[in-house]
Amino acid sequence: MALRTLLLLSGILAHAWAQPAPAPSVTLSVHLVVACSSPDAGPKAAFPGLDAADCLDRAPFLTQKDVQVAEARRNSQGHTVVFLTFREDAAIRELNVTRRNTGHRVAILVNGRVAAAPPVSTGSRFLYIDGGYTAQQAEALVAAFNRQAGLR
Numbered sequence: 001m002a003l004r005t006l007l008l009l010s011g012i013l014a015h016a017w018a019q020p021a022p023a024p025s026v027t028l029s030v031h032l033v034v035a036c037s038s039p040d041a042g043p044k045a046a047f048p049g050l051d052a053a054d055c056l057d058r059a060p061f062l063t064q065k066d067v068q069v070a071e072a073r074r075n076s077q078g079h080t081v082v083f084l085t086f087r088e089d090a091a092i093r094e095l096n097v098t099r100r101n102t103g104h105r106v107a108i109l110v111n112g113r114v115a116a117a118p119p120v121s122t123g124s125r126f127l128y129i130d131g132g133y134t135a136q137q138a139e140a141l142v143a144a145f146n147r148q149a150g151l152r
Contacts, residue, residue, distance in 0.1 A: 026111060026144035028067065028084075029060035030127065032097070033105040033117060045107050047114040056107050061097045062127070066090030070145035072138040075130060080138040082129040084145065091125035099123035110141065 033045050034057050042058035071083045086094060098106075098120045108116045108129050115131035133141065 024144060025148060026064060026141055027109075028062065028064040028145075029109045030062035030094075031056040031060050031107045031109070032101055033057070033107050045114065045117065047107065047117045050105070050107075050117055054105075056109075060109075062086065062090055062094055064145065064148055066093075067145050067149050069149060069151060070142040072135065072142045073128075075128065079130060080133050080135045082131070082133065082138050082141050082145070084127045084129070086125065086127070094127070095123050095125045 031042070031045075033050060033054050034041050036044065036053050036055040038055070038057075040057050040059075041055040043056055044052075045054045045056050066086045066089075067084050068087045069085045071085075073081055073083045075081050085091075099122075101120050102122060103120065105117050105119050107114050108118075108127070108131075110129065110131060115129055118130070129141075
């Protein structure tokens with residue numbers, strides 16, 4: 001009986017060790033950058049190009065739950081960027097927010113850190129994250145976003 005239990009236990013442990021590690025998840029939050037004196041101000045927005053008096057709007061207007069599909073692309077300077085397409089309701093929300101805030105900045109946080117803080121030049125339904133990623137880093141983010149969106 002003890003030998004049978006030992007063999008069964010070793011089989012269970014071997015199966016558990018053979019399981020792949022869970023794939024890392026990715027978080028996204030896109031906030032308007034607002035004056036820290038604003039009633040909607042949340043935490044300070046520390047990122048090159050932002051003023052010391054800049055804060056993140058308390059509530060993000062986009063999160064990883066809004067992502068429909070992610071792609072790695074190259075921008076006009078040849079840098080690898082992560083391009084996000086949002087679900088319809090989120091795309092409309094982004095378009096409305098960016099139209100109302102042309103000329104202001106947004107802060108794009110990936111895994112809790114500001115990856116980029118571009119100025120809003122026009123209303124948009126898409127998002128490019130130019131976070132200085134290598135092609136490998138961008139592909140890993142794309143895979144994580146797509147996995148969370150239910151794509152393989």
